[in-house]
Amino acid sequence: MTLAPYACQPEDSRGRLYPETMSTFRSPFQRDRDRIIHSSAFRRLKHKTQVFVEHEGDYYRTRLTHTIEVAQVARTIAGHLGLNTDLAEAVALAHDLGHPPFGHTGEDALAELMAPYGGFDHNAQAIRIVTKLERHYADFDGLNLTWETLEGIAKHNGPVIGPHASGSHSVGDPALLPYALAEFNAAYDLELHTQASAEAQVAAVADDVAYNHHDLHDGLRAGLFTEADLMELPVTAPAFEEVDRLYPDLDPMRRRHEALRRVFGAMVEDVIAVAQTRLQAAQPQSAAEIRAMPGTIIRFSKPLYQNLKAIKSFLFTRMYRAPSVVEERQRVTAMINDLFPLFLNDPGLLPDEWHPDVARAKDQTDLARIVLDYVAGMTDRFAIQEHQRLFGES
Template sequence: MPNQATPFLAPYACQPELSRGRLHGEQMSTFRSPFQRDRDRIIHSSAFRRLKHKTQVFVEHEGDYYRTRLTHTIEVAQVARTIAGHLGLNTDLAEAVALAHDLGHPPFGHTGEDALAVLMQPYGGFDHNAQALRIVTRLEKHYAGFDGLNLTWETLEGMAKHNGPVTGPHASGSHSVKEGEPLPYALADVNRAWDLELASFASAEAQVAAVADDVAYNHHDLHDGLRAGLFTEEDLMELPVTGPCFEEVDRLWPGLDPARRRHEALRRVFGVMVEDVIAVAQNRLASARPQSVDEIRAMEGTIIRFSKPLYQNLKAIKSFLFTRMYRAPTVVVERQRVTAMINDLFPLFLDDPRLLPEDWQADIREAAGDRTLTARVVLDYVAGMTDRFAIQEHERLFGEAPRT
């Protein structure tokens, strides 16, 4: 490919021809851009396939209609492509970051992550975002010339920083590190091999992937909560954004079938969020007039975000969901049950690594009895489990329901 910018992309977009490349040099594809290859490698990875049986809020076996990590990821990628395309950004890079953003999630959603974070405190902690980087740089072992997927610098940067700078004066996101605190070891390993410039903002494409994540889960958690009977449409009539959307549907189609009414209202909620993000980004881009992706990275804040009024309204919706869904009594009971499974499995494998499958024994031997390194191998194994496999392994190894 010629070393020049692609003319149909905005000047502040990530130009595939100007990519910083890969850690392990490879010949350019004759028919795919570097970011298209990244996207394809992520989709064909083992970790991506496992997302099918990892959950968002509900455990995988509870119902066929609830979102899994895979369906959520596909929804995020769709939103990211829509927003990125409208803003003249590189849709392939935005999609690649979106597809990779949840690869590091363990079984049982955030409940599993919380349990592993506690268990791993003596050994460097656990962060699903850093674990995703570990997966794509080390744990996927399919290629002859390297471990991992050998993704471009831009995709790795987006995975590391899509929620904002990790270090430095602007670090304030959910994965940021306070001054003086160590980086999560999985992130530190990647950053030592290739400086991801963790104190700066990520590309606009990565910022789009982060906002697309918010759009997708705000929408589908409302849908899943309704389907689970944790709240009703009438409850949502009392909330900002959702209330006006239901009112519009009732005005246009009085007496509409309840399932269609729900769908029509929630698709409008979806549209409100996407249109708001695009409008805010267009205004900020017109004001800042960035001429390169590096100017996007050097800004004082994100260029892709919700407006302040909508952000406040979404906070009210999240507060409602926290009380009525994430901490609903039935969900809390299930959280306790799956936390007990993780609390059983991790120490068992740590104390007797011989229980791990044979193909993991080489990593255990490499740890040479070092308990911290052994714990990190065990973490890689447990975090890679699906909900279904974790339940099966617990039944096989303990032969009884987990203690709560």
């Protein structure tokens, strides 16, 4: 397929931190995608959750199923826009590698515990994983991904520093960068002040599409709200009305699926239409021009964005802060708050393979970062088992 001029061209890649011979059969971005899929961190996503703790039921999305859904959406959007689908997919597959156990609750707990030691952010931790913690290759630590994939992981949500810093992971001032990102960026400049490539922007919006869709699914299945509640919201109400008009006697589960697939489709179609319009108006002639723009070029339309804000507000109240979820948040926060200081105060409790790292620690900050790497890498299930083993509590 011929790529658009503003796509990231494989032959123009800025390369890897450690130079490698080009593959005969795969482009640089295809190799990145494959290395991510075969990484240990990717496999662990199977037992990490978004909102619900993994053992509560097999029907809820895990980080792995979410990641696969994001990658599918990213390939679809990128393909329609003439972008590099392999790069978009690679960024999508890696975007959640840095998440700790227990979803955003675990991230909040670790961010507070790590505040004295350089902070914690899951995008920054993903960079640390793919550049240091994956230790399988003879010639280097990490996966030695291309500059473009690393850039996409670090700033797919928008510039992290500088005047155009935006998104939930931006800090503005370089001095406030999470240590994991600051350390690597000092060795291999990811230009954190610029926009990401269009492919990385696609991965970011695909993430929004996927979680808006599946959180509605999972919340309904968990009984936190009903289809009748969704008939009061924008986007979802028209979707259910159309299904009822076309299939008046559809059974409830099929009705739910048919309606939510229309919500999914509406989001994807909106992103593609808006991007096509904006790209036609801007006429960018290179990926560099995309990065130099003051704002993102891949985004929802303003009307749909406002409607999705209403849905997110509903989900925040009825799902993310539902009493049963809040109770679970408190329980798993307590687990993290038990495990992290225990290992920090007695690093001998860490598995044997971590002891060489502990021996090289120069101070308490170094040690805290090693403990963080261990705890953040845990799956939900393993964190629960370790807490029970070490504290004797169910």
